[in-house]
C-alpha cells in the first residue's frame with residue numbers, strides 16, 4: 318500500500334543542517350494499523366509528513382499503490398492527497414465553523430455538491446458518534462469530541478489511508494481509549510489503512526498490528542507488535558516496552574532476598590502456571606512469585622513472572638536449566654549468594 322524506500326529528509330537553514338529522517342525503508346500493508354513510536358525529535362512527524370509529501374523528502378521514494386508520489390505534478394498530488402486523510406494532536410479545526418461545516422468543507426474543496434455534502438457530513442458525524450453536536454462550534458467541545466470531528470473531516474473524501482500524528486497525545490487516558498476504539502472501528506468497518514505515530518507504547522499495544530521504533534531519524538526495530546513485545550532486541554524498544562509491562566521489583570525485596578530471582582516470559586499458548594507448578598514438583602526448590610501479570614496484545618497472552626527460587630545451588634541450577642529448555646530465554650535478575658559462591662569455587 319505505502320512503500321517507503323531509503324527515505325531521508327535533511328533540513329537546511331542558515332544555522333546548518335538537521336537530519337529529520339535518515340535512510341528509512343518501510344512497507345505498510347493494505348488494511349493494517351501501523352504504529353511508529355519514538356521519543357521527541359526522533360523524526361516521527363517528519364516521516365509521516367513525507368508520506369503525503371507535506372514535507373518533500375531530500376532523497377528516497379514514497380510509493381502509494383504503485384504510484385511514485387514525488388513524481389506527481391502539484392495538481393496530481395492534490396488529487397492523490399484526497400486518498401490520504403490526516404489528523405493531528407492539535408485537531409486543526411476551523412474555529413469559526415460549526416462541526417458539520419468543518420466536515421463538509423473538506424467535501425466542498427473536493428467539488429461535492431451541497432445536498433450530497435450535507436448528507437455525507439451527517440453520516441460521518443454519526444460514524445464518529447457526534448450527530449448531536451453538528452451545529453455546535455469547536456470551542457464548545459471537549460478534546461476527545463474535537464478529535465472525533467477531525468477524524469470525520471479526514472474521512473470525508475473516502476481516503477484509503479489515515480495518517481495520525483500524535484492523535485491522542487493531548488487526551489486523558491480514558492478519552493485516548495475511546496479514540497483508539499473509534500480508529501479500530503474505522504479500520505475494520507471501512508478497511509482503512511492507518512499509520513499512527515505516538516510516543517506512548519500503550520497506544521501501540523492497544524491497536525497496532527505492526528510497529529516501528531525510531532531513534533535519531535532511523536528505524537531501529539520493526540515487526541509484529543506481539544513479537545516486538547515478546548522479544549524486543551533493541552535497548553530503546555526494551556525501554557518503551559517497560560513503560561507498559563513493568564516488572565520492577567522494589568529494591569528492598571531484592572536486597573533482602575536470599576534466593577535466585579528470575580524473570581520468566583510466557584508467550585502465546587504456554588501456560589505459565591502449569592510450567593511453574595511442574596518445576597516445583599520436579600526440583601527441590603521453593604518458588605516465591607514476586608510479580609505476575611498477563612498482558613493481552615492482539616488477543617494473544619504475554620505473561621511476565623518474576624520468581625525467587627531458593628534451595629541448594631545444584632537444585633536451583635537444575636531448575637533453571639529445565640526452565641530454559643521449556644521457555645528458551647530466562648533472565649536471571651539476581652543470583653543467590655550460594656550460587657555466586659559455588660560458581661566462584663568452580664572457577
Ligand SMILES: Nc1ncnc2c1ncn2[C@@H]1O[C@H](COP(=O)(O)OP(=O)(O)OP(=O)(O)O)[C@@H](O)[C@H]1O
Pocket residue numbers: 328329335336337338355356357358359360361362363364516
Ligand atoms: N521544519 C523544520 N526545520 C528544521 N528542523 C526540523 C523541522 N522539523 C523538524 N526538524 C528537526 O527534525 C528532527 C525530527 O523532528 P520531528 O518533528 O520529526 O520529531 P518527532 O519525532 O515528531 O518529535 P515529537 O515527538 O516532539 O513530535 C528534530 O531534530 C527537529 O528539530
Ligand SMILES: [Mg+2]
Pocket residue numbers: 361362363483
Ligand atoms: Mg512530532
